Amino acid sequence: MSLPDWAGSAGIVGSLVFLAGIVVNVVAIGAIPGNRKPSTGMAWLLAVLLLPGVGIVAFLFFGSTHIGSRRQKRLREATGAIADAVAALPEQLPPAGSPPYVTAVSRLNLRNGSLPLLLGNRAEVVTDYAGSIALMAEEVERAERFVHVEFYITAWDEVTDVLLSAMAAAADRGVAVRLLLDHVGSRRLDGYRDLVRRLDASGIEWRAMLPIQPLRRRWRRPDLRNHRKLLVVDGRVGFMGSQNLTEPCYHKPRNRARGREWVELMVRLHGPVVHELEAVFVSDWYTETAEVLDAGTQWVPDAHGVAAEAVGDVPAQVVPSGPGFVTENNLRMFTSLIYGATHRVSLTSPYFVPDESLLYAVTTAAQRGVAVELFVSEVSDQFMVGHAQASYYHALLEAGVRIYLYPEPYVLHAKHFTIDDDVAVIGSSNMDMRSFSLNYEISLMLLGEPVVARLREVEDTYRGLSRELLADEWDRRPARLKYVDNVMRLTSALQ
Helix, strand or coil: CCCCHHHHHHHHHHHHHHHHHHHHHHHHHHHCCCCCCHHHHHHHHHHHHHCHHHHHHHHHHHCCCCCCHHHHHHHHHHHHHHHHHHHCCCCCCCCCCCCHHHHHHHHHHHHHHCCCCEEEEEEEEECCHHHHHHHHHHHHHCCCCEEEEEECCECCCCCCHHHHHHHHHHHHCCCEEEEEEEHHHHHCCCCHHHHHHHHHHCCCEEEEECCCEHHHCECCCCCCEECCEEEEECCCEEEEECCCECCCCCCCHHHHHHCCCEECCEEEEECCHHHHHHHHHHHHHHHHHCCCCCCCCCCCCCCCCCCCCCEEEEEEEEEEECCCCCCCHHHHHHHHHHHHCCCEEEEECCCEECCHHHHHHHHHHHHCCCEEEEEEECCCCCHHHHHHHHCCHHHHHHHCCEEEEECCCCEECCCEEEECCCEEEEECCCEEHHHHHCEEEEEEEEECHHHHHHHHHHHHHHHHHCEEECHHHHHCCCHHHHHHHHHHHHHCCCC
């Protein structure tokens, strides 16, 4: 008895689908691991092999960190110009008595980020959320030549109005005011259209960074973002750190109802390092607009003086990182500094999802007797990241790392760490795979006991407000939570 025609056709189709699946799997095994960390490549392979349709689509959208040939070319040109400008400068070494590894790390940062260590700066740590925005507004009100502002998230609201209005007023009096904001990061907040309308009506020149606009042929992996936060006025003063330009509840009614606010840390800088902040802005402006700005060649002294709280004579170095920097500048600096520690490491990161190298650096430091502590939020504001982060707590606690949970409903969003009495690092970079590979970030290395002591005061405040997570409590968690943690840990590597 012969089979009906449709049965034969279905068999052929089924065979073709089966063969196509084999071909896809064979190609994936050979193609996906290329130029990726083993953990990342394995996670993508599992996604493609276990969920072929979904996995392939996800890989096509999110599998590449390429930022586009035109953007990559501009970034390469800008970085090359910066490297050429500093090549003729004499090397400035850390002060006498600094540990040898500090000199090595400063040279590593110069090689990868093209910006040198510079002496003779003043740094003021600012922890007041609204106060930092008010300080920036005051500096903008004194601007005479230019104001350059770059933030991942920008909103024009009751908290940021003082700064954005000051920027608009500066533009009206003839100051060149330029603003860069991340397209996706800012667009997801309520009020984005109003922000655009008000910016267009002002004299502020503004651009959206890494725009996702398919109809205008602007398209790339959608989660490649510019996460930097910085402001420079006239080359005399600069700000950088973890804070976005929005009110502390991020325009979320649920956050307001719960009293959830973001806790941040910024640093106000005077001295030659301000020129390095300006170089990062000029590079990003050129990457987005193809317009070449004159970043100047000398630091402009601040005739208005420096706050009494500022720490003086600080060696400082700006370290840019992001998808265009294949060397993962922030990760290499972080791990190198942690391996250099001899007695204390204090880490603050809202999203601690380390790759193997950072996890080993942290746990190895603890295992060789260094007092290592990690400050994180008690409850994460992001479900997937929070569970992925939790999956590392057992290994950290087992190695001897002390974990402090900043109390809810607050989100500890500050990003900084200190090494012994020698080094402090402040910036926009989390200690997670996203910040190492997918986000443009900016970090600042500061040297010397006085500035470390100032950061220690902040860390002491965190510790006083937090509760310590103990291993017995963590091990008693329900199995279902451990399962979710492990699944989210796997997805965190899908880069």
